[in-house]
Amino acid sequence: MAREPGGGSPKYQRVADDLRARIKAGEFPEGRLPVERDLVTQYAPISQGTIRQALAKLRDEGLVESRVGSGVYVRSWRPIVRNALQRLSAEQWGGGRSMWDIDIEDRDLEVRDVQIEQLPAEPSVARALDIPEGELVWRRNRKYVVDGVAVMRSTEYIPDDLARGTRITQVDTGPGGVYARLADAGHAPVRYREEIQSRPPSAAEAADLQVRAPAPVAEVVRYAFDSADRVLTVNRMILDASRYLLQYDFPA
């Protein structure tokens, strides 16, 4: 074997690991991987089927993409760097800006399928908001598309007494969004908690974000608290994990 990427695991996986390392090392500056017959030579003795399996694995991970008639390319997607502290600072929404201004810089953001409903809190939502089950809440559900790619589904819940009569109940919440409107009403968020779990997507999530197994999603749940430590909103976000770098700054 001309290249020897370590033993123990299935051969296609070892080849995938080696190719991944070569991609990260910047070995393919034009972004184009060698054609299959060259990979067969490089990893000989190996079958073309095994090479294809390795490439399929990298494709599933979102690392490469096939361009019909042209070959396999390193995917050029730059991860969205999501700095929690900066994007959610009072300075940001207090200044009427969107938290997305920071994340995507010069990229194209589209918010799709905004759906607003008022409905009784189901048990998990009531628990998260620390309100009685069945109390009225507003649910704001939407999908975020960056540079034409669906990257996140967000479902936010706000208790009715905080949302009623404000633009939180409207598609366009106005400058600074939901947090700015809560601040207008005397409930400015003073702190947040985010909880992250990564896992394979459900079938519905995979279809919604066009994530292909085994690429994981990250489930990020954000709680916003006011100065009286009341939970103002809870936001359950499903992220295509391959699109994001989550960044948290905190003091010692």
Add this chain to the structure above:
Amino acid sequence: MAREPGGGSPKYQRVADDLRARIKAGEFPEGRLPVERDLVTQYAPISQGTIRQALAKLRDEGLVESRVGSGVYVRSWRPIVRNALQRLSAEQWGGGRSMWDIDIEDRDLEVRDVQIEQLPAEPSVARALDIPEGELVWRRNRKYVVDGVAVMRSTEYIPDDLARGTRITQVDTGPGGVYARLADAGHAPVRYREEIQSRPPSAAEAADLQVRAPAPVAEVVRYAFDSADRVLTVNRMILDASRYLLQYDFPA
């Protein structure tokens, strides 16, 4: 079909989604799933093979486990709640405690395969520590096992001028660990940054942590800074994502 878990995706996946929802709703209080022939009845018309595929998916996700001769059970693993702010506070390591005291409470923690080396910084490490390539660094590599389960591999890099002559170069770093020793030497961490990406494991990582595809790992990279904004250490952690709930608190 007695239970109709939505259309569009392969049948086994729809069954897996439905079973997952039932598990989360607490429908199996003893933790034992119905036996295969009962599941065939519940989801009829369906083959036993499809039921098995659905159960295999939940097993791969770490949600259920098979107990030989007994059936399929909801896995009883409680996620490790890793609160970044609490565990890394100066109060914690300054008091000589381990950050793990907070995460695992009453659980059994074992640190395995501690390996310490002094070596020249490779490019990615040099970049992360903001030092010239090839400068000497100490690498502390170890695996964390909680309740008998490998949950994390941690590889930490510390510049030689900060580590040399301290217990950072020893297996037992003493009370409060690496950060306390840096503080002793006048370089107390004052802030951290953690960056998170989730992805399928490499073959080596899957073997190391016994993660089975498509269960993802989370790669958490932590930078510690002193008051002069010097990068003191960079720690690259590979977590079995199914074992963790990552929690971050931050101000507005």
